[in-house]
Amino acid sequence: MIRNIKAILWKQIKDTFKNKTILIQFIMFPVLTLLMENAVNIEELPEHFFVKLFAVMYVGMAPLTAMSAVISEEKEKNTLRVLLMSNVKSMEYLLGVGIYIWAVCMIGAGVFSICGKYKGSTLCAFMLIMAVGILVSILIGAAIGTWSKNQMMATSVTVPVMMVVSFLPMLSMFNTSIEKLEKLTYSGQIHTLIGNVENLEISVENVLVICINMAIAVLGFWFSYRRSGLE
Template identity: 25%
Template sequence: MNVSLKRIQAILIKDYKEFSRNYAISVMTLFPLFFAVLYRSDDAEQAVMYAFIMNFSLAMLTSFVQSCLIAEEKERNTLRSLMMTPASMLDVLIGKSSLVFIISAAVLALATYIFGYDTSNMIVLVAALGISILLYTAIGTICGLYSKSLIEASLATFPVLIIFTMGPFALAFEEDYPFLKVLAYLPSSQLSELLIAIEVGATASETVMPLVIISIWTVVLTVISFILYKKRLMDY
């Protein structure tokens, strides 16, 4: 499948214009910064709070914005027109994901700076957040393709916000409710575990498994988003 950089760039610019005009979507960039200021601290729980801010931001910003941008196009029937152009599936999905990736990376980096989080293993941190952005972008794509309007997209991403953000905290009750142990395999739980491990000086080998699990989630959900896009294309 051919990938055209010009087509990807055109889709990216188009999405940027739509994003900048829609304040209901663009305002989401402020939430991670607000929470970074609100929960900024230097105590022993810094890694836990930082993990919460990152997980919340990924769900609230990355998934929500991606979902709304796609749903908005479906609502106006412009996604159908885009599907019928010579642009390949990869052109469309990469183009529509690039803006969200750039915005998410910039906002998360700024939130990290405001929060004052520092780590001796910056490479692992950047890798974990980069993979997580791809993961939540895929989730947003799936939610957007299943939604017919902005309102439906907002409702579709709400369970993502609740489950992926609160999942790591629910593990505190796993002794009383053993079935909650499955939440440990959520990408948000693995990201929290990774950040806490880095905080206590874990070795590189001890950070591999969380990265592998997050990567598996990313690959699986990305493949699902591709399959769903193809299905929508065939429906047209």
Template identity: 45%
Template sequence: MNLHHVHAIIRKQRKDTLRNKPTLVQFVMFPAIAAVLTLSAGDLQLPPRYFVNLFSVMYVCMAPILIISAIISEEKEKGSLRMLMMSNVKPMEYILGIGSYAFVLCMIGVLIMGLVGQYPLQELPVFLLLNAGGVLISSIIGAVIGVVAENQTAASGLSVPAMLVTSFLPMLSMFNESIRKFGQFLYSQQIYEQISVSKTPLSIDSVIIVVVNLAVVLIVYVYMYRKKHLLA
């Protein structure tokens, strides 16, 4: 693996993001909404950090899926991905480049939400760690969609149901016990429940479920990559 290639991909994505305003909006939209609602809540009787916790999970379950799938499908459609491969950039270097770029920017957004929520110094690392797991899993889901989709339109069509399932289940589970029983097997539900009770130690069951989710999406990605290949 050539780290110079990875760094070049990161620089390319930085320039593309500045030109592509919809992608830039995905990075800042949820942190901005969480900040506005938190500061506007005033004396409303809501659970501590209600908007920050809710929107942080929605953020890590929606933004990486949409961003990674859009990047891969767009470059496949335009042919720029094929040009990168012809320039001796390996598929793993490309995935690592766009994945690390999206991961860092999403984690900056998560950090901002943690500061808005006024997490104590001893609780902030746990908040960041839990959401980092969500960003990682969602990024792999986005990569799966990008590999499978033939173009940007197809990628958008596949991303929407994936985002709805992962991001809205924690919110719906607050009102429906049946949904909660189903959602407890998803990483998004476990992350939301853990950050909502941040003063308690991490649940071993929650950690296991998140790790199993990560393993499953990795297996699916490897299978789909071998079947479709990045340029298929």
């Protein structure tokens, strides 16, 4: 099992450096944050405003789109079928891709934490929040990728889901109705938690909403897998 997961990880590492579409998802927001944090200096803005804003968008975008894109591309090109007929089990494949995307996104999270100059317990809390958010996004991406027969189908579902997940936290700053809706999403809760990461207080609501979102993602993946499998 470990050997097959390592093989998938190796394939993903080799592939990503030549896959500009995926690569840009991983580096866009960390680079943008580096630039904005250093170039924009407006006194009215809260401390590390861009770190907190872009980190949430990163959680909602990069892992979700990467996971669904990788799975749907492999399904479309029938490379996944070849892998599954080569003694690689579905779970080994999903773990290999999932672990890879989670690890790369955590490197991105590390860049955000550097931009935010987080240290000690704040750094740990920030990374933990990011880790959980990235995991939920990966599960949603896996559900979409598994459900889709090809890349076009995956994109048509991924884009609206990604827009809702990643832009709701930003839009909630301008509209109270959207703010109510945002509270129901895991990205909204991640937004709240990261917003107060220096003086973190985790409420029951934070944990409950994230857990419910995660459970929905797992159920979505389970239904997709039962319906289409990875073939």
